[in-house]
Amino acid sequence: MVSLKDIAQRCGVSTATVSKALNGQPDIGEDTRSRILRIADELGYMANASARALKTNRSYNIGVVFVDPMHGGLAHEFFSTVLDSIRGEAERHGYDITFINRGVGQRETSYLQHCRYRGVDGVVIASADFTDPMILELVQADLPVVTIDHIFNNRISVVSDNRKGMDALVRYAAARGHRKLALIHGEMTSVTVGRLTGFHRACEELGIRVPERWIRQGVFHDSKSCCALTKELLRGEDRPTCIFFPDDYSCIGGLNAIHEMGLRVPDDISAVGYDGIPLSRIMSPVLTTWRQDTEALGTVAAAKLIELIEHPRTAILDRVIVEGRLQEGGSVENLYR
Amino acid sequence: MVSLKDIAQRCGVSTATVSKALNGQPDIGEDTRSRILRIADELGYMANASARALKTNRSYNIGVVFVDPMHGGLAHEFFSTVLDSIRGEAERHGYDITFINRGVGQRETSYLQHCRYRGVDGVVIASADFTDPMILELVQADLPVVTIDHIFNNRISVVSDNRKGMDALVRYAAARGHRKLALIHGEMTSVTVGRLTGFHRACEELGIRVPERWIRQGVFHDSKSCCALTKELLRGEDRPTCIFFPDDYSCIGGLNAIHEMGLRVPDDISAVGYDGIPLSRIMSPVLTTWRQDTEALGTVAAAKLIELIEHPRTAILDRVIVEGRLQEGGSVENLYR
DNA sequence: TGAAGCTGCGAAAACGATTAAGTAAACATT
């Protein structure tokens, strides 16, 4: 590998000079600089990230915590889109990303330890169990952190407005005559709390009473459990006319349940998703859902983190809300027609 | 950050001793070693990966080249599952992964340069344009490489048997009476070549003649284009009874096309996918498809690469075939019944 | 002319780890 030393030799200068020339320091003569740059290019020089990180304590590497909610969390379009946009934005700023997990090799370690080991400049917590003490340790550590869809005190968080999304969806259905609403929600995370709040407030304001048995807890991104819950909701005489699902993916399980019971969407039962993953657009009928700007979620998280890393004094430690929008598909029937 | 020096001071030994104790070198006394281990633990010591990499030229980091075939390649279940299993296997061996791209920061660079910059110990090329000269440069460099679904000379590759998969699917359909087959395939990569070969050979052996106009080139993972092509296939009088799609995801586009034309699956038209992504199992009807062992694809690729990194002399530079299996869903009609 | 100020570059230390080579003490061998 060609190093500073090689360039220095070829140019008849010291490594210090080469380093400064390449880094654009001002105290290098123009002719010397251009000569160094040319030779560096000729030799195909590329800095050694390890050496640089060792010396400067800056790795240009950001950690991403991505704990699979179910196994294979990455496999879900929602998360992988977020991940991909984090990576894209990081790349644009010259950062690479490293997945942070527990256990470096055989040794079992904490997330924080892994971060220290790799010397990441900061961390995006994209998906995790926020009650896990190791996550708390990480958040409280002296390390730039941005969380997605979860708020910590004095930390930057990028969140989608779950309350608003749910509110909009409820109003959409209500505007089409639906008054018998059922909701299947995910695990009791802050995301779910937001959505439940939105749901209940909207219902209250619209004067819609939702029986307790029509509000069920399921599991995010799990179409199986969603299928089962949907069947329960549809058993018996008194049925909801519209079901709100925890997310688009598990919604598919719900749709299957509906079909299996000999009912059709939206003719007999209306269905509403959440997320707006690409799949929701190519389904038939296109799913009516709340389209989260997953792209922005990841991009903003990465951008904010990098800002925090590079300008720690001026960065504002607060939440950033990423807007979503209603995707009107064909899965909700207009009862007024 | 606590370093070897801190431990050395606390233990009254040299840093060399601490290093050797922690790395399990034999020339350290048992009592000294245990004392060092205890103190290291107390102090929460974690090695500095940069320093170690600088000295040893081993980063315990493997690069992953993942060029989005379409935008958002990561977003597709097939790729993200592969990625996730690469990452899982790497993690099990104490490696982290780094996405390799072109351009470190503002500077435009080659994949190889990026690898050198980060000092990765090896690379998995999971998805890329294999005609790109920069990919070739990478493959020919003096760096352990494993490719997925593409074969290079004297390099390890992990491939799925596309010929066999297609062959099995054709025979499956033929066994149910289908003799009017259509095929939409992806871009002309080696994957497609394998599948086409399998398709044609199976047809020939079964005495099935497929008109040229029923073999169409589409785009992998693009449901839009697939939808359009499907419509073309179904226009006119003489229709195929069974359509083979490039992959499960784009198949959805095909299914939509079928529905839009007032036809039903499988009653009027049978549909066959490829990949066996999770979605294919929760669809209704469940898709009949070739289930690739994506899990194994990633796991084996990572395992092979690590073997190559750690035992370069004994690793066998050859292809590894990952078996798939037919997933019998309900999207192919039995015409004999 | 001498002091002061620039300009452009080099010397050297430092980051945190690994490791070859050296050494002192203990032990074994003849």
Next chain:
DNA sequence: AATGTTTACTTAATCGTTTTCGCAGCTTCA
């Protein structure tokens, strides 16, 4: 007792950078 052999450590160099400080040589100005 003299000599080799082990054992358990230390010393010091090194990986490739960055960065502080210092130092010439030149210019400027009184």
